[in-house]
Amino acid sequence: MTTVRSRAEIPVEDTWKLEDLYPDDQAWEREFQDVQSRLGEVEAFRGRVLESAETLLAVLRLEDDLSLKLERLYAYSHMRKDEDTTNSTYLALADRAQGLAARLAGAFSFVVPEILAGDAGVVQGYIDSHSDLALYRHKLDDILRRKPHVLSAAEEAILAQVSEIAQGPTTIFSMVDDADLRLPTIRDEQGQEVELTKGRYSQFLESQDRRVRQDAFTAFYAAYKERLNTLSATYHASVKKDVFYARVRKYGSSLEAALDDDRVPVEVYDSLIAAVHEFLPALHRYLRLRKKVLGLNDLHMYDLYVPLVPEIHREVSFDEAKKTVLEGLAPMGEEYLGVMRDAFASRWVDVHENRGKRGGAYSWGAYGTHPYVLLNWQPNIDNVFTLAHEMGHAMHSHYTYAHQPYVYGGYSIFVAEVASTCNESLLLHHLLKNTPDEAMRRYLLNHHLEQFRTTVFRQVMFAEFEKLTHEAVEAGHALTSDWMCDTYRRLNETYYGAEVVIDDQIAWEWARIPHFYTAFYVYKYATGFSAATALSRRILEEGEPAVRRYLDFLSAGSSDYPLEVLAKAGVDMRSPEPVRQALQVFEETVAELEKSFAGS
Known part of the structure; x- marks a missing residue:
């Protein structure tokens, strides 16, 4: 053992x-x-x-x-x-x-x-x-x-006292979701009774056994349906809180108020949704391919996460991973690579799992020294991408620390995922270019398409739901559970189209999304992914000029607003073009995966 x-x-x-x-x-x-x-x-x-x-x-x-x-x-x-x-x-x-x-x-x-x-x-x-x-x-x-x-000092003092009460919806949701929710047991692939948990639910949705996927999906959402009235009242209260603060602070809408921290115009949010709608046919094309490769007559919501290509079981040591990541990031130039080599040699990274160690991975640190990366290394290709991702965060922090005074020595969440995702994009390009094994190529292409589907399409669907719920309350309507389920179901029908059977249970999914209690946050996943895709493509196509602009972006910290910092790097997120360019990459990747399967 x-x-x-x-x-x-x-x-x-x-x-x-x-x-x-x-x-x-x-x-x-x-x-x-x-x-x-x-x-x-x-x-x-x-x-x-x-x-x-x-x-x-x-x-x-x-x-x-x-x-x-x-x-x-x-x-x-x-x-x-x-x-x-x-x-x-x-x-x-x-x-x-x-x-x-x-x-x-x-x-x-x-x-x-x-x-x-x-x-x-x-x-x-x-x-x-x-x-x-x-x-x-x-x-x-x-x-x-x-x-x-x-507001006035007296009014601000009142709002400060209200803030703890305003956290009520988030606290109640957490108690229902984490403490009170009881998930049933299902039978796993071997027919054994297994308690369903949130972690196991994700694993079951990737099962090659369709009966397991369906059972997990049905049982999971049944638990939320039992608490639908409580969760609808809780979310309604959260939206009313957002609307209250926006009105008190004299914003035109709760969306405008939420975007103001980053000085992002409402038009950026709306154009993101519009651009994604424009490329929904590409998503539907990918879903048709998914149905064909899985050999299914119809594609259900519980079929969306099972891998099209079985996991490639090839062991990758940490030393090999470092070498692969450095090779993948070669287009970034010697200055960037030199910092990364020094990071590996100077113990920026905590590599292995040990008893009691926090799970997952992150990059952290403090101004005045170098950043750090926590891993729980597993010897597989997914962990190579995790290493590239977290080192992207670390490099962003390194360049910011090196070029900004402390007052501007951090950066906004709006841009936080750009550097990490850019690293992953460059690594993916390298692996695809240098992988003769067709099974591995399919695995990598499928990995990339799922990143797009879950980080861009899915998060933008969430963002559109948030916009609709807040607009409804601002117009004086109540958020009943029936209204939210109908609205959420229609969004799924729009985003997934005729290619997917919209199972009844998916109408209840809104009730389990914790991000909805931090309003208008999830759109940043999609904008960050799109910006990173555009930047990585320019680095590959233009070389040194694009690299220099990118390093200036990493070095800017919070010395300017996020949109301005990205614009200086050559990506204008006020325009829908970076999102459209990223989705064109999605479209091209679908075509490449179709071609690969057609040749088998």
Whole structure:
């Protein structure tokens, strides 16, 4: 029997070097005490933020200094905890860092209201007259542009007290979905009774046994149907909360309010939906191929996730994966590859699974040092893509850290998936170009098409549902369970067309989507994927000029708004063209997979 190793059994060279953040826990403790002791310094600025240019500069610098140290404290403690989630020492450190973060946010909570309560002309005058304040021009401009949507101090205080109540729908959904929902048992491929869980549900939908897929699908949604009235009332309350905040803050709609953080026009959201509708025939063509390859007379919703090509069981060592990823990213040029080689040699990556280690994969870190990557390595081709993906995030952070001051040393979620997906696209191109094995080529093509289907088409269908529900409430209509089921079913009919039998159960799917409680978020998956596809294609076609623009994008951090940063890289997301170009790649990939199967 193969057992999972303890943390102590993992070779040091395969672990991340968190000593680059703090040499030991004692150094962490000293910095924690330093930040905690300096929180009192903030209060001296209350009521004085706009007293002079020097005072404004001083409070902004103090905020940067303490926030940077907190970021390091937070990252170190949480990554140590993720090494072994049973280690009580680091559970305690992570909890303390979280508490300190809340206290720091509270200490500085008066700064933005005081800036907004002042005269914008005074702030601009300070920036123009004090050279050191020029660094903060974009930050201050971003604060000031929100002034029409900020209320009086008394009204803001009331909204702050309401915020905890406003979290009610999300909390209730989580309790129903995670605690109260009871899933039944089904029979697996061997006829054994197995308890259905959310994790197993995904696995069962990929089963080659159609009876298992159908049983899992039917049982899974039956559990949600039993709670449909509760979940419809919960989601209705969430949408009403969004509409309430948008109206109170004087936005034209809840969609406009949600997009304003990134200064994204509503037209971008609408044009994304329109572009995807234009390419629905390509999705239907892929679904026809899926039905044909699976040998089915009709394609049901529970047939959409089973792989067209069985998983390729070829073991890939981590060393081989690093080599393959570097080869795949060769079009990025020697500068980019040099950083990645150094990352592998300098222990940015925590490679192997161990007892108690957090599952999954991520990239994290703190400004002032290099980023880190957590993996739970499994020796297969999917994990090679995971390595490329997470290293894309890490490279984005590296270039941002290297070229931006701390105040702009992060980046928006709107662009967060661009670098990771671009890496995957370049790796896929390399593998397809250098893989003579036709079965592997089909596997890779199918992998890419499923990324498109689930990240672009499916997420945009979700985004359209959110738009319709919020517009309904804004027009004074109630979101009954019947209305939402009918609306969601019609969307599925539109997106999947005549190629798929729209099973009754799919009308209830909206009730299980947690992202709907963070309104107008999911569209960013589709825009990020589309931007990455456009950028990777330009890198392959144009070479050095496109690479240079792309590295400038990685280096921009939050020094400008997301749409502006992407535009400088050559991708104008205000136009539907990047989305259309990405969907043309989808169309071409469908044709290539059709050709491959036709030749077999």
